[in-house]
Amino acid sequence: MVLYTSPFPNSFLSVLHSFSWGLIFPCYWLADRLVGSFVPTTYEKRQRADDPCYFHALCIIITTPIYLALLVASLPFALIGFLLWSPLQSARRPYIYSRLKDKNHANGATLLTEWKAAGSGKSFCFGSANVCLLPDSLARFNNVFNTQARAKEIGRRIRNGASRPQIKIYIDSPTNTSISAASFSSLVSPQAGDNRTVNAGIKRTTSMEYKGDNCGSNNGEENREDKGGSGEPHEGEENTCIVRINGEENGHMSDTETDTVNGQARASGPAEPSLEGDAEISKTPNHKQKEGDSGSLDSCSASRESLVKVRVGDGTVDQSTVNNKLLYKASIMKKTSVRKKKHTDETFDHEISAFFPANLDFLCLQEVFDKRAAEKLKEQLHHYFEYIVYDVGVYSCHGCCSFKFVNSGLLFASRYPVMDAAYHCYPNGRGMDSLASKGALFLKVQVGSTPQDQRIVGYISCTHLQAIAGDTTVRCEQLDMLQDWLSEFRKSTSSSSTANPEELVAFDVLCGDLNFDNCSSEDKLEQQHSLFTHYKDPCRVGPGEDKPWAIGTLLDPEGLYDEEVCTPDNLQKVLESEEGRKGYLVYPTSKNHSSSQKGRKASLKGNGRRIDYMLYTEEGLYLEWKVEVEEFSFITQLAGLTDHLPVAMRLMVSTGEDDP
Numbered sequence: 001m002v003l004y005t006s007p008f009p010n011s012f013l014s015v016l017h018s019f020s021w022g023l024i025f026p027c028y029w030l031a032d033r034l035v036g037s038f039v040p041t042t043y044e045k046r047q048r049a050d051d052p053c054y055f056h057a058l059c060i061i062i063t064t065p066i067y068l069a070l071l072v073a074s075l076p077f078a079l080i081g082f083l084l085w086s087p088l089q090s091a092r093r094p095y096i097y098s099r100l101k102d103k104n105h106a107n108g109a110t111l112l113t114e115w116k117a118a119g120s121g122k123s124f125c126f127g128s129a130n131v132c133l134l135p136d137s138l139a140r141f142n143n144v145f146n147t148q149a150r151a152k153e154i155g156r157r158i159r160n161g162a163s164r165p166q167i168k169i170y171i172d173s174p175t176n177t178s179i180s181a182a183s184f185s186s187l188v189s190p191q192a193g194d195n196r197t198v199n200a201g202i203k204r205t206t207s208m209e210y211k212g213d214n215c216g217s218n219n220g221e222e223n224r225e226d227k228g229g230s231g232e233p234h235e236g237e238e239n240t241c242i243v244r245i246n247g248e249e250n251g252h253m254s255d256t257e258t259d260t261v262n263g264q265a266r267a268s269g270p271a272e273p274s275l276e277g278d279a280e281i282s283k284t285p286n287h288k289q290k291e292g293d294s295g296s297l298d299s300c301s302a303s304r305e306s307l308v309k310v311r312v313g314d315g316t317v318d319q320s321t322v323n324n325k326l327l328y329k330a331s332i333m334k335k336t337s338v339r340k341k342k343h344t345d346e347t348f349d350h351e352i353s354a355f356f357p358a359n360l361d362f363l364c365l366q367e368v369f370d371k372r373a374a375e376k377l378k379e380q381l382h383h384y385f386e387y388i389v390y391d392v393g394v395y396s397c398h399g400c401c402s403f404k405f406v407n408s409g410l411l412f413a414s415r416y417p418v419m420d421a422a423y424h425c426y427p428n429g430r431g432m433d434s435l436a437s438k439g440a441l442f443l444k445v446q447v448g449s450t451p452q453d454q455r456i457v458g459y460i461s462c463t464h465l466q467a468i469a470g471d472t473t474v475r476c477e478q479l480d481m482l483q484d485w486l487s488e489f490r491k492s493t494s495s496s497s498t499a500n501p502e503e504l505v506a507f508d509v510l511c512g513d514l515n516f517d518n519c520s521s522e523d524k525l526e527q528q529h530s531l532f533t534h535y536k537d538p539c540r541v542g543p544g545e546d547k548p549w550a551i552g553t554l555l556d557p558e559g560l561y562d563e564e565v566c567t568p569d570n571l572q573k574v575l576e577s578e579e580g581r582k583g584y585l586v587y588p589t590s591k592n593h594s595s596s597q598k599g600r601k602a603s604l605k606g607n608g609r610r611i612d613y614m615l616y617t618e619e620g621l622y623l624e625w626k627v628e629v630e631e632f633s634f635i636t637q638l639a640g641l642t643d644h645l646p647v648a649m650r651l652m653v654s655t656g657e658d659d660p
Helices: 011-036 042-048 053-091 108-112 136-142 147-162 200-204 221-230 275-281 319-327 337-342 371-381 431-435 472-493 521-527 568-575 578-584 598-603
Strands: 096-099 122-133 166-171 240-245 258-261 264-267 308-312 349-353 362-368 387-390 411-414 418-425 439-449 455-464 503-513 540-542 612-616 626-635 647-654
Touching: 011 053, 011 136, 108 439, 122 136, 122 147, 122 371, 122 439, 122 455, 122 503, 122 612, 122 626, 136 147, 147 362, 147 371, 349 568, 362 371, 362 455, 362 503, 371 387, 371 411, 387 418, 411 418, 411 439, 411 455, 418 472, 439 472, 439 503, 455 472, 472 503, 472 521, 503 647, 568 578, 612 626, 612 647
Parallel strands: 122 362, 166 240, 166 308, 240 264, 349 626, 455 503
Antiparallel strands: 096 387, 122 647, 258 264, 362 411, 387 411, 418 439, 439 455, 503 612, 626 647
16 A cells, blocks of 8 residues: 555645645634634633733734734635635545654664564553644633644653653562652752752763653664663663662661662662752753753653652562563563552553653554644654654545545554555534544554564554534444444455465554543443454443543643643642542543532542543454553643643563464
């Protein structure tokens, strides 16, 4: 299948489309600004509270007539542009495939050589987020604004989180869980009233020196040189620092000192706070701290719990065994003793993290509706992801039953090469949703090859269902279509047979904003849909019941800018408590309670409305391989930028000891 790298088949149509959109854009921009000036967010309301009441009213009185006059003047040009633009959409392609042109930062081909499916398996990390990048006037109804700036910041935070160094802490004491609640800033800089600091000697650890602008590749020359100096290079281990802490039975951190040997830092023994050293570690030459950058790695509010995966030991452990185990594991997941006791039957690790997982392989985004914002977001994501599919969907009356003003809002980013892609539009959208070409994006990626030159591939699907509450029938119909399209895509892109397999399928993942949760009484039909018999939900026990650790992904828009949740670190801490979740998450609805009334949330089921899903299936995969969830995360790194919590899942593909 040919991947479309431009929206139109020839340059003439592209130029004509640009000309027609140039005629439409002034009218579109003025209308957006005019409507947006009458829809303030809570952040703007608080800022204006200290200003004279007449100042904002005066601005509206002055600007409204100007906007109206210019809008009326631009209407004739917009009408001409629309008459040109609309028929052109019949020739428009359903997506644009973008590949990083800078070969110095391209590493997709290198990744394919890392996994030969011989011996041990490999883990893959998937992320999904609804980023609410609508035209600014519409985004304001969700209490977010400044779409263009948000798009750039969202992209920067995602790639900074995914390209961050992996810092691993091993705690000897089975009762020491205080580190999971400590802020990472206590590791790098002292805080008032907090004497738990680590000696500045940790600054000498190379992997601690994060270079956020090292675009695109985690396998750069500096990283390879650092790994080479360790004497034990190993697959999948990038920018890793190991810190050993000897805990005490009283639940407090022991005094520590650091020692740097072959890029590893171990903390043991006494230490004293060091202002000079702590100040130095907070900045690196290639990543300067920016004001308000709470989601970046150079932020003072960066959470240690999200930066550091903590594993608590169960007793006396041989140090060499521990180091080997840590070094050969691509990601050490957090297991505190509290969670062990509470969820002893869980087979994988789960957390609320202030950062996207390190070494994120695939990213699916929803509600990237604004085309200018999509370009800014793509530019930022290309610093980490080599392959991006964006501007997905159809416009005008082409391909769907009703007129479409905006695209599907879907965007896909990958570190691995995309082999095939397909898009389908849901024809049954209702209300406001019918104006967008909501649908499903299906992708096939190559993730490796066997010693026999068989391709190892994976399937990823991203979708966004009908949003209007009460449209249960519409969503169920869309789920039916989704299953049919999934099966059709697998068949049409498969180039192997059972007798002579040319490809080995490693995983099949489905993610997106499904706009229903697993606990609301109004969503019973969706909860019982046959999709969940083919795809597994790691957060779900069964229809109507989530696992105790699963939390909602829909934030209460009114509280987005509260000081308690406006940074990733603060939002993480709030969501870790039941009372915090009741205050800032939208809860499942029932016949007797309203999710908008915070005082009644206590009697409702679950831990918030979880409408963003990460599903996987074991059907249709290579028979001799096994797929298991290794880690599941709810992410707060986009705090203040969207009204959804991103989710991430790491899958381990186990191949066994023998070659397939």
